[in-house]
Amino acid sequence: MPMTATTVLTARALLLDMDGTLVNSDAVVERCWRRWADRHGLDGDEVMKVVHGRQGHASMAVLLPDRPMEQNHADNARMLAEETADMDGVIEVSGAAAFLASLAGLPHALVTSADVALSTARMAAAGLPLPELRITAESVGASKPDPEGFLKAAAELGVAPADCVVFEDSGAGIAAGRAAGMRVVGVGSRAGLHGPDALVQDLTEVRVESTPEGAIRLHLG
Structure with a gap:
């Protein structure tokens, strides 16, 4: 169900799942x-x-x-x-391209259970740019719901887990973000079943601004 009021979260880095969050696959x-x-x-x-x-x-x-x-x-x-090999019907989640464009120059990473080949192909099929930092299946020893991928991304960005906000659509991903000690924004109706800290229906409901201190302020809803 849509949020009726705007939620504001402040972070130092955003960690983004791919499938169901940025890409509708x-x-x-x-x-x-x-x-x-x-x-x-x-x-x-x-x-x-x-x-x-x-x-x-x-x-x-x-x-x-x-x-x-x-x-x-x-x-x-x-x-x-x-x-x-199958990109038929792979499109962006509404608002994903504009959302990623708004993160230019701000600390963020892709944290996906897909491997390099699949994540590169799906982001391209959806017309989305790849974030500079990407944590893929090859980067970790344990899959979500283990927090390893999110913790690795935070470490590589040099940001404390508590200062990261995760964007996720799945129960496994939301559990991984929680286990990493991060706040989680759920994207889409599937996410709402797993108790994220905030919920948006898609990325058109997210506005990003940077503060003078270099933090990221998220307006959700």
Whole structure:
């Protein structure tokens, strides 16, 4: 539900998820994961409740708990290739291009469960510029909901976790931001189910200004 009043948050850095937050890739995620569910005799709706926000092998570990992790990693590599080859219907989340443009010169990073190839392809397909700092699947040892990616981004930007604001759409991502000790802005209706600190329907509801002290002030709503 839309926010009725504007919420103002102040931060020193913004950490941005990609899928569902900057890029609407739901169509391709659904296509690839429902095919995967069919191959494994799993219920597609149940699979879709798990996969958003996590790296593929981490989703597989939840869905097929008895399968060896090396099989999940091999399967995940195939899934990433499949997803990277399918950009049909990949578009920006409303307001993403303007939002990223407003962050020029301000500390921010992309923190995604996608790998370099997939994140580069999806951002390009959506017509979005890649932030200078990118934490991808290759950068971390643990997938969201583990906070490693967000903590690594904060460290590389030289900003304390408490001074970062995370933008996320998924339960796994919101949990990761929380575990990192950061405030979380939820983007879209899916995010609202997971208790973010603030919620916007899309990025047209976000206005960014920099303060004279070099902080970032967010107006949400």
